[in-house]
């Protein structure tokens with residue numbers, strides 16, 4: 001070894017020591033270990049049952065540590081006196097523009113999924129949201145938009161044009177007409193295409209497509225089965241008639257699930273079931289016990305919302321639903337309708353949204369408390385800030401009114417219904433959901449920090465955009481989109497969830 005070589009040798013040895021020292025330093029807990037730490041909160045995880053004070057360390061958008069000892073990170077949020085829970089997963093979110101997504105974030109939601117009606121075309125829908133979503137998003141491929149497209153003779157490109165979509169929305173050809181043999185085959189092919197593009201399942205609004213025959217729905221279920229995905233169904237009828245009522249409607253899709261072997265999720269059993277909720281919950285449980293893969297969900301309100309032209313208002317609907325015309329409300333003014341006023345408005349403005357105060361509280365509370373029933377908001381696109389308050393208040397309402405005030409279920413049961421169970425429901429067909437709905441090392445850092453003593457919905461039918469109270473911090477993929485109860489504008493860490 002000459003002088004130059006020995007200098008090099010010692011220089012390299014020194015570098016090696018520095019490297020080793022740096023490695024050993026970073027292995028001990030240091031400020032640089034975590035991007036963010038939630039300190040001293042009451043961590044509640046519905047999967048493991050953990051309910052204890054912990055420090056949660058977050059790194060690279062994932063939960064990296066759950067510790068009894070104090071840990072520190074580059075940022076820290078004091079969660080003392082607060083619950084730290086998995087972010088809420090909404091299986092039923094129609095309103096996914098930034099405005100509605102922000103309201104949902106303020107209600108603790110970290111993932112909003114449009115599964116009931118679904119979308120078409122699927123790729124364009126995901127592309128339109130990429131990089132501009134505060135919370136995670138996703139959608140099923142929609143039987144209803146596919147039916148609109150095929151029966152209206154539109155192209156896939158037409159379906160990405162909002163003016164064209166708005167124009168056909170209140171037409172009745174795609175609602176009432178039966179599909180030809182060729183159109184049925186085209187629908188099957190489009191559903192398959194939407195699933196190939198990453199759609200999370202197949203969505204249906206059978207109640208809004210009265211012309212869809214039993215055969216048509218059965219054939220779409222077969223496509224879902226072939227692909228191993230769930231059918232998300234708004235069932236055919238929403239009333240108490242013996243023929244053509246809620247029981248018929250639920251039996252139709254349970255039969256399709258049993259025949260085809262496809263998985264089934266029946267949306268908003270509270271509104272679809274009305275007075276038959278107890279019987280329908282029993283049928284759903286019993287079908288599951290007998291091997292049918294069927295689940296359901298409910299939103300925590302006694303009123304539904306839909307547009308005036310909808311097939312829901314065809315025929316003698318007040319008698320069938322057991323309501324009066326005065327149970328129908330205009331959200332803009334609070335006006336309750338008469339028969340004459342209803343018919344006038346339905347003729348003039350079929351696209352107009354109305355509220356139907358149609359359900360009984362005891363049935364809604366029963367569904368919320370029922371084991372295995374999940375919560376989905378059914379929050380919609382608000383028109384000039386008016387509409388149903390469920391898009392803003394569903395989750396805080398469950399935690400504040402049904403857990404704290406009425407005690408119809410425990411806090412841990414409620415957290416399962418709004419985070420873990422929705423993730424579990426989807427994960428067999430949507431593997432990305434395995435990392436959601438849990439406070440577990442390795443899970444996505446979609447987390448809500450809330451005050452169990454003050455959490456409450458504040459949105460009302462008169463003012464549906466008042467954010468919920470008591471939701472302090474909401475993290476999406478490790479990034480705070482709500483901080484100290486304030487929505488962080490321009491922060492868009494939401495990712496698209498696709499199969």
Ligand SMILES: [Zn+2]
Nearest residue numbers: 116234267268
């Ligand atoms: Zn619906």
